[in-house]
Amino acid sequence: MKINELYQQISLLLQKSFIDNPKNEAAILICFVLNIEKKDFILLQNERQLTNKQIKQVTKLAKERLKGRSIAELINKKDFYDLEFFVTKDVLIPRPETELLIELTLPLFKKDQEIDILEIGVGSGAISLVLATKFINAKIDAIDISKKALSITKINIIKNNIQIDKINLIKSDFFKFSPKKQYDLIISNPPYIPQKEVENLIKNKIVSDPKIALAGGKDGLVFYKKLKEFGLKFLKSSGFIVFEHGIGQREDIKNIFGNDFKIECFDDLAGIDRAFVIQK
Ligand SMILES: C[S@@+](CC[C@H](N)C(=O)[O-])C[C@H]1O[C@@H](n2cnc3c(N)ncnc32)[C@H](O)[C@@H]1O
The missing domain is CATH 3.40.50.150 (Vaccinia Virus protein VP39)
Known part of the structure; x- marks a missing residue:
């Protein structure tokens, strides 16, 4: 599976009333698991092939998100001021x-x-x-x-x-x-x-x-x-x-x-x- 396919799949999974921007959150989770920046996500989305382990990790995090855990808590980081x-x-x-x-x-x-x-x-x-x-x-x-x-x-x-x-x-x-x-x-x-x-x-x-x-x-x-x-x-x-x-x-x-x-x-x-x- 390529990044873009997983992105579509996870965006759909995250389409719940309490999630404002499922696409953005799907991208954040994928970047976190692949340890890449958002700009690389865009460049690599139709190219990079994912391992089963990466797909499982992203899906697991998305399911945790559906239980109500915040995205910042799942990726362990949050910007505040500078x-x-x-x-x-x-x-x-x-x-x-x-x-x-x-x-x-x-x-x-x-x-x-x-x-x-x-x-x-x-x-x-x-x-x-x-x-x-x-x-x-x-x-x-x-x-x-x-x-x-x-x-x-x-x-x-x-x-x-x-x-x-x-x-x-x-x-x-x-x-x-x-x-x-x-x-x-x-x-x-x-x-x-x-x-x-x-x-x-x-x-x-x-x-x-x-x-x-x-x-x-x-x-x-x-x-x-x-x-x-x-x-x-x-x-x-x-x-x-x-x-x-x-x-x-x-x-x-x-x-x-x-x-x-x-x-x-x-x-x-x-x-x-x-x-x-x-x-x-
Ligand atoms: C709304 S959070 C603010 C955290 C951080 N300052 C921020 O703005 O992101 C409130 C904090 O107060 C702490 N807190 C709650 N009751 C307290 C108490 N009785 N005495 C001291 N700290 C308390 C909580 O553990 C929590 O970290």
Whole structure:
């Protein structure tokens, strides 16, 4: 069988309601198994003969995809901002909308400023690693409750050639975390989906990320309530809290932060309410 025949076959197999672009995903899986780039896929599609082992591997991955596993998780990589991350089922796959947090943070400090940053819920390391490359004199503490997530962040620090002591990885539950210092920036893409909705999203194969990365308590707002209290204690005066939130949570979050902070809110590129920049 040639690449193109397998491509047609897998594209058909992936034609399911929860898969937006079956052809693109078929090509990604084939490139991954053959270890070739997309441009080579186009050049080789009518020429290269596939082995039985390669056909079986691609088909097996496509079947896993049909069970609801994400494509990034199957090929173990995902781009975020200008870095590439190793990802597995144990971390949230970094989302393009989270890049807004980076865009909002870059203008807040000078590139060479000595700043103390805390990330809450580091996951694969997407946010902290990009910030480490942009703010050359930043010291970053990055916490996560998941030991597996922290080991993946560590792999990504090495993969992206980031100085190992730039990011201090801390295994901690945010609700019990009591640092010994204050920060110039507290940044987070916390779990923010109401518990019941998470169950539905997983059941309908819309997401396959770890529940702990998604569920923000009964109303999806527990992390924001804690962030406010935490910011009052551990944010330096004039420091910033930058965070992502879910659709329709803007007004509730404004109420949570009340008048203790200066508040600005932002939409993502799709025009959905998505992030806050809060200053003490
Ligand atoms: C939505 S994910 C964000 C991951 C990553 N920062 C990103 O944007 O791709 C939330 C992260 O918070 C972590 N988390 C969940 N509950 C936590 C808690 N109580 N304390 C610390 N981290 C927690 C999860 O393990 C997960 O890695």
